[in-house]
Amino acid sequence: MKKYKKTDLESYTLGTTLTLELLNKKIEYVKRVYIHSKQEKNETYNKIVSICNNNKIEIIYSDKVINTLSDKENCYIIGVFEKFSCNIDYNNNHIVLINPSNMGNLGTIIRSSVGFNIKDLVIISPGVDIFDPKVIRSSMGAIFNIRFKYFDSFNDYIKLCNKRREYYPFMLKAKTNLKDVKVNNQFSLIFGNEATGLSDEYLHVGIPLIIKHTKNIDSLNLDNAVSIALYEFSKNDF
Amino acid sequence: MKKYKKTDLESYTLGTTLTLELLNKKIEYVKRVYIHSKQEKNETYNKIVSICNNNKIEIIYSDKVINTLSDKENCYIIGVFEKFSCNIDYNNNHIVLINPSNMGNLGTIIRSSVGFNIKDLVIISPGVDIFDPKVIRSSMGAIFNIRFKYFDSFNDYIKLCNKRREYYPFMLKAKTNLKDVKVNNQFSLIFGNEATGLSDEYLHVGIPLIIKHTKNIDSLNLDNAVSIALYEFSKNDF
Numbered sequence: 001m002k003k004y005k006k007t008d009l010e011s012y013t014l015g016t017t018l019t020l021e022l023l024n025k026k027i028e029y030v031k032r033v034y035i036h037s038k039q040e041k042n043e044t045y046n047k048i049v050s051i052c053n054n055n056k057i058e059i060i061y062s063d064k065v066i067n068t069l070s071d072k073e074n075c076y077i078i079g080v081f082e083k084f085s086c087n088i089d090y091n092n093n094h095i096v097l098i099n100p101s102n103m104g105n106l107g108t109i110i111r112s113s114v115g116f117n118i119k120d121l122v123i124i125s126p127g128v129d130i131f132d133p134k135v136i137r138s139s140m141g142a143i144f145n146i147r148f149k150y151f152d153s154f155n156d157y158i159k160l161c162n163k164r165r166e167y168y169p170f171m172l173k174a175k176t177n178l179k180d181v182k183v184n185n186q187f188s189l190i191f192g193n194e195a196t197g198l199s200d201e202y203l204h205v206g207i208p209l210i211i212k213h214t215k216n217i218d219s220l221n222l223d224n225a226v227s228i229a230l231y232e233f234s235k236n237d238f
Numbered sequence: 239m240k241k242y243k244k245t246d247l248e249s250y251t252l253g254t255t256l257t258l259e260l261l262n263k264k265i266e267y268v269k270r271v272y273i274h275s276k277q278e279k280n281e282t283y284n285k286i287v288s289i290c291n292n293n294k295i296e297i298i299y300s301d302k303v304i305n306t307l308s309d310k311e312n313c314y315i316i317g318v319f320e321k322f323s324c325n326i327d328y329n330n331n332h333i334v335l336i337n338p339s340n341m342g343n344l345g346t347i348i349r350s351s352v353g354f355n356i357k358d359l360v361i362i363s364p365g366v367d368i369f370d371p372k373v374i375r376s377s378m379g380a381i382f383n384i385r386f387k388y389f390d391s392f393n394d395y396i397k398l399c400n401k402r403r404e405y406y407p408f409m410l411k412a413k414t415n416l417k418d419v420k421v422n423n424q425f426s427l428i429f430g431n432e433a434t435g436l437s438d439e440y441l442h443v444g445i446p447l448i449i450k451h452t453k454n455i456d457s458l459n460l461d462n463a464v465s466i467a468l469y470e471f472s473k474n475d476f
Contacts, residue, residue: 115451213353
């Protein structure tokens with residue numbers, strides 16, 4: 001077993017809690033579980049072993065594999081799963097990320113997204129690999145709770161959406177303030193790449209929105225901008 | 239010159255933009271600037287050289303020092319500065335972090351905080367070192383635009399605050415929804431450690447607030463929670 005590469009057909013969860021989340025949410029894709037000799041025989045351990053036994057999932061005790069796959073010292077359980085594809089639900093609200101490039105950001109965006117009950121994620125390629133173990137870890141397992149789909153272009157995506165959907169690109173050049181938005185239809189919240197944002201052509205897509213801030217920063221960090229948007233758009237539900 | 243340690247009296251900015259921000263905001267603390275032979279002679283380079291020359295700051299051309307201090311390949315300018323202490327302004331709004339442990343989070347919190355015009359940061363020890371180059375990089379230089387102060391305990395901090403200040407601890411056990419808050423006085427937004435949150439004693443401090451989300455996640459990532467709070471609390475100003 002080698003460290004993850006994008007072209008691999010399998011990926012893995014680094015850590016006990018994350019592996020339990022994988023087993024609870026996506027057991028049909030789990031291939032095997034590695035356990036380190038330093039793993040305590042605690043409640044989570046017992047749950048993992050019991051789920052594996054009940055579902056005939058192989059448990060392999062191997063310090064070597066865990067040391068190879070993990071950079072962190074306190075990672076004692078790793079769950080290996082087959083990478084899966086899924087489709088988004090076109091009747092739901094979506095988060096759309098255009099060419100996201102940071103793994104940590106993608107993970108925390110997924111976590112916030114699940115937190116605010118938007119479970120459909122669109123990624124326009126090229127974009128970071130959602131199955132990279134760093135993304136999975138940074139999502140705290142929320143990745144096993146969403147639907148996602150990669151598209152080659154934004155046009156390929158909107159072609160499949162129905163006409164009543166509202167598009168909200170987030171841009172520093174937008175005129176409408178996020179706090180003034182009124183939410184009626186299904187919506188797609190659209191965000192650009194961390195370094196470059198959205199190109200000007202998105203000024204002609206739907207209702208461009210701005211999260212206003214002082215001129216003392218160039219922009220908010222991407223996952224913070226997405227989280228603020230999620231909070232505002234889901235306010236009536238909480 | 240060795241890699242940064244917490245006990246060092248100097249720290250440094252990794253990268254061209256960050257170093258320019260340091261020179262623009264905290265020139266009185268800058269000791270010297272290192273430049274790599276691969277650095278392009280572009281506009282930012284010219285600005286940095288010109289500021290250094292005008293202020294008699296030593297420029298050292300050294301690939302070796304830059305390779306030692308930076309893990310990233312495209313870092314070609316490093317600014318070394320003397321670590322400084324500052325005091326917060328007790329007449330302003332504050333962000334209060336109790337025992338923050340993640341450097342990336344602290345940096346992005348500072349960036350959002352400057353974005354929403356709250357420039358006074360309180361850290362209750364033990365907490366991550368604000369001068370670590372990773373915090374500085376993650377703040378995108380916003381750290382040179384705030385006042386901050388470490389306290390040994392929350393009590394030591396509130397003793398110095400005036401009586402009209404409102405305290406808002408953010409807690410999953412809180413009863414008041416963030417979206418329902420009415421802001422009148424000066425305020426302090428208080429957040430716990432990434433893993434443990436705030437202890438129950440904060441339920442008796444000021445008005446505890448909750449950012450409501452689904453049960454499908456345990457909590458929001460700290461910098462996302464802080465950013466959402468900053469957005470809501472500064473809404474009337476933008």
